[in-house]
Amino acid sequence: MLISTTENIGKDYEVLGEVFGVTTQSRDLVSNFGASLKNLVGGEIKGYTQMLHTSREEAIQRMTEEAESKGADAIVMMRFESGSIGNDMQSVVAYGTAVKCR
Template sequence: MLLSNIEYIPGYTITRHLGLVQGSTVRAKHAGRDLMASLKNIVGGELKGYTELLNESRQEAIERMQAQARSIGANAVINVRFSTSNIAAGASELLAYGTAVVLEKREGA
Protein backbone atom coordinates (compact mmCIF):
# COMPACT_ATOMS: atom_id res chain seq x y z
CA MET A 1 0.00 0.00 0.00
CA LEU A 2 1.31 3.42 -0.93
CA LEU A 3 1.42 6.08 1.77
CA SER A 4 2.08 9.77 1.24
CA ASN A 5 1.96 12.89 3.33
CA ILE A 6 1.07 14.95 0.24
CA GLU A 7 -2.29 15.13 -1.55
CA TYR A 8 -1.27 13.06 -4.56
CA ILE A 9 1.35 10.58 -5.69
CA PRO A 10 3.28 11.60 -8.83
CA GLY A 11 2.67 9.24 -11.75
CA TYR A 12 -0.70 8.07 -10.40
CA THR A 13 -4.28 9.21 -10.85
CA ILE A 14 -6.84 9.06 -8.05
CA THR A 15 -9.78 7.10 -9.43
CA ARG A 16 -11.80 6.78 -6.21
CA HIS A 17 -11.92 8.71 -2.96
CA LEU A 18 -12.93 6.39 -0.10
CA GLY A 19 -12.72 8.79 2.84
CA LEU A 20 -10.92 9.20 6.12
CA VAL A 21 -9.09 6.24 7.65
CA GLN A 22 -7.26 6.14 10.93
CA GLY A 23 -5.33 3.91 13.27
CA SER A 24 -4.35 4.56 16.84
CA THR A 25 -2.62 3.03 19.80
CA VAL A 26 -2.49 4.00 23.45
CA ARG A 27 0.73 3.27 25.29
CA ALA A 28 1.73 3.65 28.91
CA LYS A 29 5.20 4.59 30.05
CA HIS A 30 7.31 1.82 31.53
CA ALA A 31 8.45 2.52 35.10
CA GLY A 32 12.06 1.65 34.22
CA ARG A 33 12.01 3.96 31.21
CA ASP A 34 10.49 6.68 33.36
CA LEU A 35 13.29 6.37 35.92
CA MET A 36 15.94 6.53 33.20
CA ALA A 37 14.20 9.54 31.64
CA SER A 38 14.30 11.33 34.98
CA LEU A 39 18.04 10.71 35.21
CA LYS A 40 18.55 11.92 31.61
CA ASN A 41 16.73 15.16 32.46
CA ILE A 42 19.56 15.89 34.89
CA VAL A 43 22.45 15.24 32.49
CA GLY A 44 20.69 15.78 29.15
CA GLY A 45 20.66 13.64 26.03
CA GLU A 46 18.27 11.52 24.02
CA LEU A 47 15.65 9.50 25.86
CA LYS A 48 16.21 6.32 23.82
CA GLY A 49 13.55 4.32 25.67
CA TYR A 50 10.93 6.91 24.74
CA THR A 51 12.25 7.15 21.19
CA GLU A 52 11.75 3.39 20.81
CA LEU A 53 8.29 3.60 22.38
CA LEU A 54 7.22 6.34 19.96
CA ASN A 55 8.65 4.49 16.94
CA GLU A 56 6.74 1.33 17.93
CA SER A 57 3.58 3.37 18.48
CA ARG A 58 3.86 5.11 15.08
CA GLN A 59 4.39 1.79 13.31
CA GLU A 60 1.39 0.18 15.03
CA ALA A 61 -0.86 3.18 14.26
CA ILE A 62 0.24 3.10 10.58
CA GLU A 63 -0.44 -0.64 10.32
CA ARG A 64 -3.92 -0.17 11.79
CA MET A 65 -4.64 2.71 9.41
CA GLN A 66 -3.49 0.62 6.45
CA ALA A 67 -5.68 -2.30 7.57
CA GLN A 68 -8.72 -0.02 7.72
CA ALA A 69 -7.88 1.36 4.26
CA ARG A 70 -7.51 -2.15 2.78
CA SER A 71 -10.84 -3.20 4.32
CA ILE A 72 -12.65 -0.53 2.27
CA GLY A 73 -10.79 -1.28 -0.97
CA ALA A 74 -8.02 1.34 -0.97
CA ASN A 75 -4.57 0.79 -2.41
CA ALA A 76 -3.14 4.04 -1.01
CA VAL A 77 -3.53 6.56 1.79
CA ILE A 78 -2.67 10.16 1.00
CA ASN A 79 -2.28 13.26 3.14
CA VAL A 80 -1.13 11.11 6.09
CA ARG A 81 -0.78 12.92 9.41
CA PHE A 82 0.06 12.03 13.01
CA SER A 83 -1.38 13.36 16.23
CA THR A 84 -0.70 12.64 19.89
CA SER A 85 -2.65 13.25 23.05
CA ASN A 86 -2.42 12.42 26.74
CA ILE A 87 -5.12 9.99 27.83
CA ALA A 88 -4.19 9.62 31.51
CA ALA A 89 -1.16 10.12 33.71
CA GLY A 90 1.61 8.18 32.01
CA ALA A 91 -0.48 7.08 28.99
CA SER A 92 -0.58 8.67 25.55
CA GLU A 93 -2.42 8.03 22.29
CA LEU A 94 -0.71 8.19 18.93
CA LEU A 95 -3.09 8.58 15.97
CA ALA A 96 -2.28 8.17 12.28
CA TYR A 97 -4.89 9.36 9.79
CA GLY A 98 -5.26 10.14 6.13
CA THR A 99 -7.46 9.83 3.06
CA ALA A 100 -8.02 6.37 1.58
CA VAL A 101 -7.99 6.34 -2.21
CA VAL A 102 -7.73 4.02 -5.17
CA LEU A 103 -4.84 4.93 -7.48
CA GLU A 104 -4.04 3.88 -11.01
CA LYS A 105 -0.64 4.34 -12.62
CA ARG A 106 -0.68 6.90 -15.43
CA GLU A 107 0.35 5.65 -18.84
CA GLY A 108 3.87 6.70 -19.67
CA ALA A 109 4.65 7.51 -16.05
Protein backbone atom coordinates in the same frame (compact mmCIF):
# COMPACT_ATOMS: atom_id res chain seq x y z
CA MET B 1 -0.37 -0.19 0.10
CA LEU B 2 0.89 3.19 -1.06
CA ILE B 3 0.87 5.76 1.75
CA SER B 4 1.61 9.36 0.82
CA THR B 5 1.71 12.64 2.68
CA THR B 6 0.73 14.38 -0.57
CA GLU B 7 -2.54 14.45 -2.46
CA ASN B 8 -1.02 13.78 -5.88
CA ILE B 9 0.21 10.20 -6.35
CA GLY B 10 0.41 10.32 -10.14
CA LYS B 11 -2.81 8.35 -10.58
CA ASP B 12 -6.48 9.19 -10.86
CA TYR B 13 -8.45 7.86 -7.91
CA GLU B 14 -11.81 7.76 -6.19
CA VAL B 15 -12.00 8.93 -2.58
CA LEU B 16 -13.34 6.26 -0.22
CA GLY B 17 -13.17 8.23 3.02
CA GLU B 18 -11.09 8.97 6.09
CA VAL B 19 -9.10 6.26 7.83
CA PHE B 20 -7.46 6.29 11.25
CA GLY B 21 -5.05 4.23 13.27
CA VAL B 22 -4.74 4.91 17.01
CA THR B 23 -2.45 3.52 19.68
CA THR B 24 -1.53 4.48 23.23
CA GLN B 25 1.72 3.24 24.72
CA SER B 26 3.33 3.55 28.13
CA ARG B 27 6.77 2.90 29.56
CA ASP B 28 7.33 0.70 32.58
CA LEU B 29 8.28 2.01 36.02
CA VAL B 30 12.02 1.30 35.58
CA SER B 31 12.11 3.18 32.25
CA ASN B 32 10.24 6.11 33.78
CA PHE B 33 12.76 6.27 36.64
CA GLY B 34 15.65 6.23 34.14
CA ALA B 35 13.97 8.97 32.13
CA SER B 36 13.60 11.09 35.28
CA LEU B 37 17.33 10.79 35.94
CA LYS B 38 18.16 11.60 32.31
CA ASN B 39 15.94 14.67 32.58
CA LEU B 40 18.34 16.08 35.19
CA VAL B 41 21.42 15.88 32.96
CA GLY B 42 19.81 16.30 29.53
CA GLY B 43 20.05 14.27 26.35
CA GLU B 44 17.95 11.82 24.44
CA ILE B 45 15.71 9.47 26.39
CA LYS B 46 16.07 6.38 24.23
CA GLY B 47 13.24 4.48 25.90
CA TYR B 48 10.77 7.22 24.98
CA THR B 49 12.20 7.54 21.48
CA GLN B 50 11.66 3.81 20.94
CA MET B 51 8.16 4.05 22.41
CA LEU B 52 7.25 6.81 19.91
CA HIS B 53 8.75 4.87 17.00
CA THR B 54 6.77 1.77 17.97
CA SER B 55 3.59 3.85 18.41
CA ARG B 56 3.91 5.41 14.95
CA GLU B 57 4.43 2.01 13.31
CA GLU B 58 1.43 0.53 15.13
CA ALA B 59 -0.77 3.51 14.20
CA ILE B 60 0.23 3.17 10.51
CA GLN B 61 -0.54 -0.56 10.58
CA ARG B 62 -4.00 0.02 12.06
CA MET B 63 -4.74 2.81 9.57
CA THR B 64 -3.65 0.55 6.70
CA GLU B 65 -5.91 -2.26 7.92
CA GLU B 66 -8.89 0.11 8.01
CA ALA B 67 -8.10 1.32 4.47
CA GLU B 68 -7.83 -2.27 3.22
CA SER B 69 -11.22 -3.08 4.75
CA LYS B 70 -12.68 -0.27 2.61
CA GLY B 71 -11.05 -1.67 -0.54
CA ALA B 72 -8.43 1.08 -0.82
CA ASP B 73 -5.29 0.92 -2.96
CA ALA B 74 -3.63 3.89 -1.30
CA ILE B 75 -3.84 6.45 1.49
CA VAL B 76 -3.21 10.08 0.60
CA MET B 77 -2.64 13.15 2.79
CA MET B 78 -1.40 10.96 5.68
CA ARG B 79 -0.58 12.80 8.90
CA PHE B 80 0.30 12.05 12.52
CA GLU B 81 -1.03 13.57 15.71
CA SER B 82 0.37 12.75 19.13
CA GLY B 83 -0.15 13.76 22.69
CA SER B 84 0.66 12.82 26.24
CA ILE B 85 -1.76 11.17 28.61
CA GLY B 86 -0.53 11.67 32.13
CA ASN B 87 3.21 11.61 32.71
CA ASP B 88 4.09 8.27 31.15
CA MET B 89 1.70 7.54 28.27
CA GLN B 90 1.78 8.69 24.68
CA SER B 91 -1.08 8.48 22.20
CA VAL B 92 -0.38 8.51 18.46
CA VAL B 93 -2.93 8.79 15.65
CA ALA B 94 -2.14 8.21 11.98
CA TYR B 95 -4.85 9.46 9.64
CA GLY B 96 -5.41 10.07 5.96
CA THR B 97 -7.81 9.60 3.07
CA ALA B 98 -8.35 6.11 1.66
CA VAL B 99 -8.53 6.04 -2.15
CA LYS B 100 -9.18 3.48 -4.89
CA CYS B 101 -7.10 3.93 -8.04
CA ARG B 102 -8.96 3.94 -11.37
